[in-house]
Amino acid sequence: MTKFFQNYTIGKRIFLHLCFWLVVLGMQFVVYQRIDFSNSWILFSKDVFSLLTIFYVTAYIIIPRWFIPGKFVLCILWLIFIYAWWSFLSYFAGILTLHYLSPGPRLANYIKDVEDQGIFGAFKPSSISDYLLDFIFLVALPLTVKIVQAFMLVRSSKMELELKNAELELNNVQLELAFLKYQINPHFLLNTLYSIYVLVSDRDERGGESMMRLSSIMVYLLHESNQPSIEISREFQLLKDYVELEKLRYSETVKIDLILSAENENCMLVPLIFFPFVENAFKHGPRLSASSGWISIRIVVKNDTVYMHVSNAYRELPKPENYVGGLGIENVRKRLELHYQDNYNLEIKSEEGVFSVNLVVTLLPEENP
Structure with missing residues (x-):
């Protein structure tokens, strides 16, 4: 069945419609044949004509233009119209059958009742229930099938649109993440390389260690961070390497507290x-603070929950014209929203010379084996 609808051609649509009407009209035909085998063909033809026109006009005009957009007053008016139209056809078909054919007693009594009620019998309180039951019996099955199909089509279209939007959002975030990985502060790289050069020139044993830390950071950013998720220990190592390299630049002038647990x-x-917040603290904290700089980084994982607090001394300075910043933090927001949805809380504050970030993330079950 799935393969059949994957390539739903016009030929297949016609075939399905023919099968459907064979069943529905076959039921109507059997009912009339039980009433009068030889003289019910006018009434049956009336039902075939009225049902086909009602179905296709409703299915391809009323439902897409009025029902799906929510124009329910117009839909109710349409129901009243087709009910009246069907009742008029039923009245005239009955009169033709009674006067030009020889219906049996059962069919003749039914038609005489219709004739006695008059052309507006379908709206009289004494007979409206009988007419409504006949009308509902005639149109309920085909229209219900089409309405259910319309709802399923709308739902499917919405789901497909949501999936496309989610895919586009994910692609955008992945592109931004790739940009984030390759936009590490060039001043950090330049200064770190210069610091390592000085250490190597002075034959300081820290030169080789610093080179290894820088290499570890680059390996992580270029290769390991492409994974959907990574062990917290590797993320911690990235931060340790980064902080140790930053210490080469600031020496003892900046107090740095790092707690990872x-x-x-x-x-x-x-x-x-975590990395964008830590890099942001080093980018703005020591360089822009009015007094002696300091940075505090505390990340604790406990009871399947991650608690991060990053703060630094801060002094607001005028931004250059057309300044663009905060891309890394905005990227983190999007990835948190996509991956953790309602299972995280991010709070960023800047007050009284202190810039702070608090992040709480509840890990997903598959992330905490």
């Missing part, structure tokens, strides 16, 4: 969640 270092989380 996890009950389970094998737990997994989305990569590069």
Whole structure:
């Protein structure tokens, strides 16, 4: 069946419609044949004509133009119209059958009742219930099938649109993440390389260690961070390497407190969640603080929950014209929203010379084996 609808051609549509009407009209035909085998063909032809026109006008004009957009007053007026139209056809078909054919007693009594009620009998309180039952019996099945199909089509279209939007959003975030990985502060790289050069020139043993830390950072950013999730221990190592290299630049002039702790270092989380905040603290904190700079980084994983607090001394300075910033933090927001949805809380504050970021993330079950 799935393969059949994957290539739903006009030929297949016609075939399905023919099968459907064979069943529906076959039921109507059997009912009339039981009433009068030889003289019910006018009434049956009336039902075939009225049902086909009602169905196709409703299915391809009324439902897409009025029902789906929510124009229900017009839909009710349409129901009243087709009910009246069907009742008029029923009245004239009955009169033709009674006067030009020889209906049996059962059919003749039914038609005489219709004739006695008059052309507006379908709207009289004494007979409206009988007419409504006949009308509902005639149109309920085909129209219900089409309305259900319309709802399913709308739902499917909405789901497809949502999936496309989600895919586009994911692609955008992945592109931004790639940009984030390759936009590491060039001043950091330049100054770090110069610091390592000085250490190597002075034959300081820290030169080789610093080179290894820088290499570890680049390997992580270029290769490991491409994974959907990564062990918290590897994320911690990235931060340790980064902080140690920044210490080469600032020496003792900046107080740096780093606390990284996890009950389970094998737990997994989305990569590069912490790094933009830490890099931002080093980018703005020591360089822009009015007094002696300081940076505090505390990340603790406990009871399947990640708690991060990053703060630094801060002084607001005028931004250059056309300044664009905050891309890394905005990227983190989007990835948190996509991956953790309602399971995180991010708070960023700047007050009294202190810039602080607090992040709480509840890890997903698959991320905490």
